[in-house]
Amino acid sequence: MNITKMLAAGSAVALAATLGTAAVPANAAKGDTPLASVIQDNKDFDVLYGAVTAVLADNPDSAVSVLTDGSVKLTAFAPTDKAFKNLATTISGTKVKSDTKALNTIAEAVGIDGVESVLLYHVVLGKPITAKKALKSNGAKLETAQGGTVKVKVKKKHSSAPVIRLKDKDPELKNPKVVVADVNKGNKQIAHAIDNVLLPIQVS
Numbered sequence: 001m002n003i004t005k006m007l008a009a010g011s012a013v014a015l016a017a018t019l020g021t022a023a024v025p026a027n028a029a030k031g032d033t034p035l036a037s038v039i040q041d042n043k044d045f046d047v048l049y050g051a052v053t054a055v056l057a058d059n060p061d062s063a064v065s066v067l068t069d070g071s072v073k074l075t076a077f078a079p080t081d082k083a084f085k086n087l088a089t090t091i092s093g094t095k096v097k098s099d100t101k102a103l104n105t106i107a108e109a110v111g112i113d114g115v116e117s118v119l120l121y122h123v124v125l126g127k128p129i130t131a132k133k134a135l136k137s138n139g140a141k142l143e144t145a146q147g148g149t150v151k152v153k154v155k156k157k158h159s160s161a162p163v164i165r166l167k168d169k170d171p172e173l174k175n176p177k178v179v180v181a182d183v184n185k186g187n188k189q190i191a192h193a194i195d196n197v198l199l200p201i202q203v204s
Contacts, residue, residue, distance in 0.1 A: 034070035035189045047084040075129040078191040087197045120146035121200040128190040131181035148200045170199040
């Protein structure tokens, strides 16, 4: 599947417009800004936004649509563009430098259903988990919207700030760490940017 062609289709363009406007209704309550609109406006999450858009273009009823509803409480671990490029490089065996190539490589490897599964594996429904809470949650297992779990690992150092990592189901690839915390703080949906993609199955 070529995600570039998919995004060029009328339905995908319409969906992108929907995410960009209707995702934040004029009468939205304070704290209801959805993550979809936040990642759309952040240049570090172009691949993530493209993946969300592609999944919803293929299936508007996908559970991924929760990211467009700011009234639903959740925490998302948001892979940066670099994180997706790292995964695409691992999958293809060659260095992937562009956002489009990264998304296409991953989609061609796992299919649109696989992309959906990976996205949902980054979402934890329920009261937002702030960085402050995460730092007190070493060893905790979080149930994801995909159905699998990720484990929180907190490493505290005397000389520097504590590091929060997340352990997924691929033992070969490096576990992601939080690089920017509390994105969209003050809303019912918050995110923590991570430097690698969480995987619900082993791909390496």
